[in-house]
Amino acid sequence: xxxxxxxxxxxxxxxxxxxxxxxxxxxxxxxxxxxxxxxxxxxxxxxxxxxxxxxxxxxxxxxxxxxxxxxxxxxxxxxxxxxxxxxxxxxxxxxxxxxxxxxxxxxxxxxxxxxxxxxxxxxxxxxxxxxxxxxxxxxxxxxxxxxxxxxxxxxxxxxxxxxxxxxxxxxxxxxxxxxxxxxxxxxxxxxxxxxxxxxxxxxxxxxxxxxxxxxxxxxxxxxxxxxxxxxxxxxxxxxxxxxxxxxxxxxxxxxxxxxxxxxxxxxxxxxxxxxxxxxxxxxxxxxxxxxxxxxxxxxxxxxxxxxxxxxxxxxxxxxxxxxxxxxxxxxxxxxxxxxxxxxxxxxxxxxxxxxxxx
Numbered sequence: 001x002x003x004x005x006x007x008x009x010x011x012x013x014x015x016x017x018x019x020x021x022x023x024x025x026x027x028x029x030x031x032x033x034x035x036x037x038x039x040x041x042x043x044x045x046x047x048x049x050x051x052x053x054x055x056x057x058x059x060x061x062x063x064x065x066x067x068x069x070x071x072x073x074x075x076x077x078x079x080x081x082x083x084x085x086x087x088x089x090x091x092x093x094x095x096x097x098x099x100x101x102x103x104x105x106x107x108x109x110x111x112x113x114x115x116x117x118x119x120x121x122x123x124x125x126x127x128x129x130x131x132x133x134x135x136x137x138x139x140x141x142x143x144x145x146x147x148x149x150x151x152x153x154x155x156x157x158x159x160x161x162x163x164x165x166x167x168x169x170x171x172x173x174x175x176x177x178x179x180x181x182x183x184x185x186x187x188x189x190x191x192x193x194x195x196x197x198x199x200x201x202x203x204x205x206x207x208x209x210x211x212x213x214x215x216x217x218x219x220x221x222x223x224x225x226x227x228x229x230x231x232x233x234x235x236x237x238x239x240x241x242x243x244x245x246x247x248x249x250x251x252x253x254x255x256x257x258x259x260x261x262x263x264x265x266x267x268x269x270x271x272x273x274x275x276x277x278x279x280x281x282x283x284x285x286x287x288x289x290x291x292x293x294x295x296x297x298x299x300x301x302x303x304x305x306x307x308x309x310x311x312x313x314x315x316x317x318x319x320x321x322x323x324x325x326x327x328x329x330x331x332x333x334x335x336x337x338x339x340x341x342x343x344x345x346x347x348x349x350x351x352x353x354x355x356x357x358x
Contacts, residue, residue: 006030007056011039024050027190033060048191060194061202063185063209066253068178069146070209071216072169073249077224079164079231081238083156091234098230099152103223107144114143114226120218123211125177126204133176138215141171143222152227164227164240166220169251170212177212181205206253213252220247 007029017025021043028049029037036056043052048064055065086092107113115121116139125131145152146168155163170177184201185193195202224240231238 007034007037009037009039011043012041013039013043014041017043020045021050025053028053028055028065028192031062031190031192032188032194033057059197060188061197061205061253062192062194063178063182063205063253064192066178066209067251068175069169069216070174070177070251071213071249072150072174072251073167073216073220073247075164075166075220075224075245075247077164077240077242077245078157079162079228079238080241081162081231081235082160083154083162084160085162085235085238086154086231094234095154095230098233099227102226102230103143103145103152105145105147105150107140110140113139114222116142117218120214123214125208125211127180130177130180130208134173134211137172137176141173142215142219143226144168144171144219145223146171152223154227154231162231162238164224166223166227168216168220168223169249170216171219173215174212174251177205177208181208209253213249216249217247 006026009025009029017039024045025037025039025043028034034055034057038054039050040052040054043050045051046067049055049062049067051067053065055062086095121139123134125134150168151166153165155165157163181195181201181204182193185195188194195205197203197206228238228240
C-alpha cells in the first residue's frame with residue numbers, strides 16, 4: 001500500500017467518532033501495509049492505537065495494535081445449580097469475602113502463590129530477561145485478577161441458572177513482552193513501530209505473544225476454579241460445567257487463512273495474521289456479545305485487530321441489544337471470507353455478585 005493510500009474502513013458505531021479518535025484511526029489507515037480497518041462500537045483513544053479497532057496487514061506486525069495485556073479475554077461457565085443458592089445475604093457475603101481473599105488484584109507474597117500448570121511453568125521465551133520475568137512476576141501474579149476493568153462476576157441466565165464470568169489477562173507479562181519487542185521494531189511514523197513477520201524479530205514476538213495468551217487463558221481457568229471452591233464452601237453445592245464453557249481472548253495476533261483473499265487484494269500469501277485487542281467491560285445483561293468480531297476478510301497476510309470490545313459500550317446493557325447499531329449479520333466484507341463472532345447464550349443475565357478490580 002502506498003504512503004498516500006488509505007485503507008478501507010468499516011464501522012459499527014453508536015455515535016460518530018470525535019475528532020481525536022477520527023484522526024487516530026486515519027493515521028492507522030495510512031500506516032504501511034495496513035489493508036483493512038474495522039472500528040467497533042467502543043472505539044476510544046489509547047496511547048498508540050485506539051481501543052476498539054481491528055486492523056489487517058499482509059506482512060507487518062504492529063504490537064501496539066495488540067496492546068499490552070496480551071491474551072486478555074473472557075471466560076463464561078455455568079454451574080450445575082440455580083442462582084437462587086446465593087440469594088441469601090449472608091451466603092452472598094461469605095462468597096464475596098472468600099473471593100476477595102483468594103483472588104487478589106495483585107499478589108505480593110511468594111508464599112501465597114498458586115502453582116502454574118507444569119507445561120506453562122517450563123516455557124522458553126525469546127529472551128532471558130523475559131524468561132526471568134515469567135519465573136518471577138508470572139509465578140507471583142498467576143491466578144490474580146488485575147486492575148482496570150477486570151472482574152469476576154456471578155450471573156443468572158433466563159432460566160435462573162448460575163453462571164460465572166471472568167475477565168482477566170496476562171498480568172505483567174503482556175506489557176513486558178510488548179515493550180521488549182517494540183524496542184526492536186522499525187519506526188514507521190504516527191507513533192507506530194512494526195515488526196516483519198518473516199524476520200527473526202517478528203517470529204520471536206509471535207512466539208512470546210502466544211505464550212502470553214496461554215498464560216492468560218490458564219489464569220482465567222484457575223480463577224474459575226477458585227470461584228468454584230468459594231461457592232462450594234459457602235453453599236455446599238455448585239460445580240462448574242466445563243463442557244459448556246465459553247472462552248475467548250480479545251488482545252491477540254494470529255495468522256489466518258481466508259479463501260480468495262490473495263486474489264482480492266493482489267497478494268500471493270492467502271494467510272492472515274490477525275491481532276485483536278479489546279476493552280471488555282463488566283456486562284451484567286448479556287444476550288449476544290457479538291461486537292467481539294474475531295477475524296475478517298481484512299486482507300491477505302497478517303491481520304492486526306486492535307482492541308475490539310466484547311461488550312460494546314461499558315453500559316449495563318450491551319448497545320447491540322438496544323437497537324442502536326446496524327445488524328451485524330449485514331456483512332461488509334466479501335462473502336467468501338467474513339468475521340466470525342462469539343455468541344454468549346446468556347439471555348437477559350442479571351448480576352448477583354461481582355468482584356471488580358480496584
